[in-house]
Amino acid sequence: MRTPLLFKTYRVLTTVLEPAVIGLLYWRQRQGREDRTRLGERQGYPSRQRPRGHVIWVHGASIGETLSLLPVVERLTQRGLSVLVTSGTRTSAALIARRLPPGAVHQFVPVDVPRYIRRFLDHWKPDLVLMAESEIWPNTVLTLEERHIPLVMVNGRMSDRSFQRWQKLPGIIGALLERFALCLTQSPDDAMRLAHLGAPRVLVSGNLKFDSAPPPADPRIVAHLSGLIAGRPVWLAASTHPGEENAIVAVHRALAQRHPQLLTIIAPRHPHRGPEVAAIAERAGLRASQRSRGIHPDRATDVYVADTVGEMGLFFRLSPIVLMGGTLAPIGGHNPIEPAKLGAAILHGPHIHSAREIYEALDEARGALLVKDSSSLARAASELLSNASLARDMARNASDTVQALSGAVDRTMQSIEPFIVQAKLGARR
Template identity: 80%
Template sequence: MRTPLIARTYRTITAALEPGVIGLLYWRRRKGREDRTRLGERQGHPSRPRPKGHLVWVHGASNGETLSLMPIVERLTQRGLSVLVTSGTRTSAALIARRLPPGAVHQYVPLDVPRYVRRFLDHWRPDLALVAESEIWPNTVFALDERQIPLVMVNGRMSDRSYRRWQRLPRAIRTLLERFALCLAQTTEDAERLARLGAPRVFVTGNLKFDAPPPPADPRAVAHLSGLIAGRPVWLAASTHPGEESAAIAVHRALAKRYPNLLTIVAPRHPQRGPEVAALAAQAGLRAGRRSQGMPPDRATDVYVVDTIGEMGLFYRLSPVVLMGGTLAPVGGHNPIEPAKLGSAILHGPHVHNAAEIYAALDEARGALMVKDNAGLARAVSELLGNAALTRAMARAAGEAVQALGGAVDRTIQSIEPFIVQAKLGARR
């Protein structure tokens, strides 16, 4: 398929901007947003040798997308294929390092600059590429097409906001989507939007996140912390953003008289904000401890700040009540499936458009409850902490709702089976 003019223009512009991209990378490194020891990977330089044999490239942008792909990665390695997993954030790299099965390796995805993409593909030479959700990078899409490497979108998403934005560039998005061998969408709405934008082969397979295993936790750590907080009412504000930590602290102060031993756990979405969150608690007259400093939540701790990576499995197991962050702040909501699978009653704010289907299912099953503001959050937390039977009923309903929505991994594997066979044969499209 001939590379269209719009693609050649984009390629020329991004190539010309490469010096600025290098400057951006080094700025991000200074800010702690890039891994200092692996910055070359973002420019397509490999830090590991390519495994022998046939290889599938699997890409997810960040934590949730990449973790949802782990069952697919496991299935592929079980079929005898090597798997390269890429992501774009430091937190996702840290999480993935602990969960990759034998036969899979992780690299940071190269930025969408022609030379970086070419260098990356020259080294890894994938036989098949799977990208999660809405990762559509033009230079990468066209480079795969030119090399006749099949490209499949899995767990595909096309939000209403993204759909409206792409409608302003109809020829550009059609040119890109036509180069996907297959688009596997989470919902009927996602599939319809992708089809209207020009994807020729679209199927609904469901959301992979419903099938992802819950995050692990060291049983010894669970037992140790459970002993430290035994007898205390505990709740968790997870994956929080600015403004939501203040809400959690305000709730703690409002409930302190009724629950004098209350422990509020706050896990900011970006762990580097730990000092900021602890300072907010101190300004409110509360005693804060930070996980990153090795401080356990002793009896004097009011607010415990979890500013570490890869420990949410531990703290979901300790917290019967969880507020999911990104829902009181206008972010769009983070994935509530993990706490649902680990036995928590879930609270959330009104901003859930990034995961509307999941929250709707949980709300309908009465496994989750929406709160509109700080006052509503305080009332809900107070009621759940004071009513263990209600909390257990909500947690059970949440777990059952998530389980009922599973099956996307099997449907995805069935859909990409012809491409898996091609990859194992080393065949090209």
């Protein structure tokens, strides 16, 4: 296959700049964005022994992508295959480690530096690589091709925004995509965009997130917190970003006039922002408490900041109304499937380009409602808080919608079956 000059230049630059990459990793570690005890994994040094037999490498960039792959990981381990799961963020690592089935291990993905990738592959020797969504790193893709290790994109996604950008560099993206043995996409639109950009083998398998189990929660903790907030109107703003919390706090103040004892739960997308979110509420004259400090909401708590990792299942179960973050700010919107599965009526802002198909399906089924600004958010939340029947109908519609859209795991497993057979036979593509 052709190797554009830009790829060769990128490989040389990432080799020459390796000392700067090491400095960047240590800077990120000081910022709390890398795990100090596992920093070597980002340089390709393994912290676990390679299992015997055939190994499938499964990669998801962050929490959402990695969790969506869990049903596939479980199916692979049930087939007697060992699975190496990699991700790139501390939060994803902490969460995934608690949910991996026997036969699967987690490592941080190495940075896309040639020596790191070679070191990683020398140790793990994967027979097949499954990469989620739109993770395409040139050195990794090229090195896998050089070693004749088949690479499959699963749960593939190509947003319209990314498509427009890549169209300006058709030779680059085309040379990367043609090295994928297969691309399995979430939707026909994703398939069309990837094929147009040069992916030679594309199939629509559906969105794996529809098949993922809802996030777990300890029933005892759910019962305890439910008792503490019993009788209070409650709503949750999930996976929020800077700029959104100010609007949510303003909405709380407006709602509290009509809904006394209102409890607003805010779960920032990045839990380390918990103190910042609490400060926003306190500056508005509200009493805030943080979950990370071990404080439970009492009757005087106005805003409860859910700034912990791995507890979204708990807060989705506590809140009959959920505003999805990343939709009021121009982030693109986070996955609304989990609250839909756990019985919540869903509100979202206009910025949904990262998950447009999901939101549009929920909106059409009246399982979710678009709010354009803080004023319309306050009106919608107030109506749902006042009308429990309406909230239950929306929640039921949302649950039915995500159930109807499931089946992606079966289709994905059927599509990668030839590669699994090759792996079991010890064959390399």
